[in-house]
Amino acid sequence: MITFDTTVANGAATVIEATGRLDMVAAPKLKALIQSAVTKGETPVVIDLSGVTFMDSTGLAALISGLRVTRQAGSDLRIAGATSQVLSVLQMTGIDRIIQPYANIDEALHAA
Amino acid sequence: MPPSRAELTFAGPAQGGCLDAIHDLMDRLWRADQGVTDTDRTMFTTAVLEVANNIVTHNRASSDVSISLALTADPTLLRAEFCDNGSPAAVDLETIALPGAFAESGRGLALARMTLDELSYERADCMNRWRLTRHRSAHRGPPHD
Numbered sequence: 001m002i003t004f005d006t007t008v009a010n011g012a013a014t015v016i017e018a019t020g021r022l023d024m025v026a027a028p029k030l031k032a033l034i035q036s037a038v039t040k041g042e043t044p045v046v047i048d049l050s051g052v053t054f055m056d057s058t059g060l061a062a063l064i065s066g067l068r069v070t071r072q073a074g075s076d077l078r079i080a081g082a083t084s085q086v087l088s089v090l091q092m093t094g095i096d097r098i099i100q101p102y103a104n105i106d107e108a109l110h111a112a
Numbered sequence: 113m114p115p116s117r118a119e120l121t122f123a124g125p126a127q128g129g130c131l132d133a134i135h136d137l138m139d140r141l142w143r144a145d146q147g148v149t150d151t152d153r154t155m156f157t158t159a160v161l162e163v164a165n166n167i168v169t170h171n172r173a174s175s176d177v178s179i180s181l182a183l184t185a186d187p188t189l190l191r192a193e194f195c196d197n198g199s200p201a202a203v204d205l206e207t208i209a210l211p212g213a214f215a216e217s218g219r220g221l222a223l224a225r226m227t228l229d230e231l232s233y234e235r236a237d238c239m240n241r242w243r244l245t246r247h248r249s250a251h252r253g254p255p256h257d
Contacts, residue, residue, distance in 0.1 A: 021135065024169070025128050054135070061216045093223065
């Protein structure tokens with residue numbers, strides 16, 4: 001199970017706070033939320049992963065999809081607060097080299 | 113200390129809902145195995161759920177496929193065995209590898225293989241059987257290349 005809480009920060013950036021398991025059931029919902037933010041022009045998109053207890057390869061794929069759609073719109077997707085299991089998956093797959101994990105939301109929002 | 117031996121089982125339809133049941137089963141396993149390291153717990157849980165995802169995804173078009181899972185934790189090994197009556201899986205575990213960085217699928221079994229010491233698949237008697245084994249960190253050999 002997962003819940004998503006979406007807020008718009010600083011009048012532009014979207015912060016999506018995920019809480020629970022980011023798996024094949026949750027991944028389509030996250031992709032839709034990212035697409036919605038891009039459509040509204042509320043970018044960059046920051047995913048708060050501090051409440052994600054487990055992420056599988058389909059959750060990872062949702063992040064990569066989000067990176068693609070935000071970059072196609074001339075913006076960016078950032079992730080923050082990844083827990084140890086999430087960091088392990090990012091590192092084993094090498095995705096931490098294309099989506100840099102930030103320690104917290106503030107760092108991600110203020111990244112260049 | 114790990115238990116002398118813990119065994120847990122699950123059986124149900126191979127549909128998305130079974131993933132929550134498998135997560136719950138893993139949580140029960142770790143509650144019974146208080147000595148498990150964070151690395152072993154993380155890696156083994158990741159592998160089990162990736163194989164479960166693969167089975168569910170592979171059989172998404174069929175509503176009559178059943179899946180069973182047996183988890184075993186003993187002092188040296190963590191094991192899982194999945195059985196399902198779905199269609200044969202066309203996989204070659206020897207050649208499976210991570211796709212390109214921007215690929216949006218195809219990482220599940222590669223990830224499972226990376227987090228296990230042994231991953232096998234066989235088709236027999238109209239059943240698919242997946243066996244997963246991870247040696248506990250204290251009983252691991254030197255790192256693989």
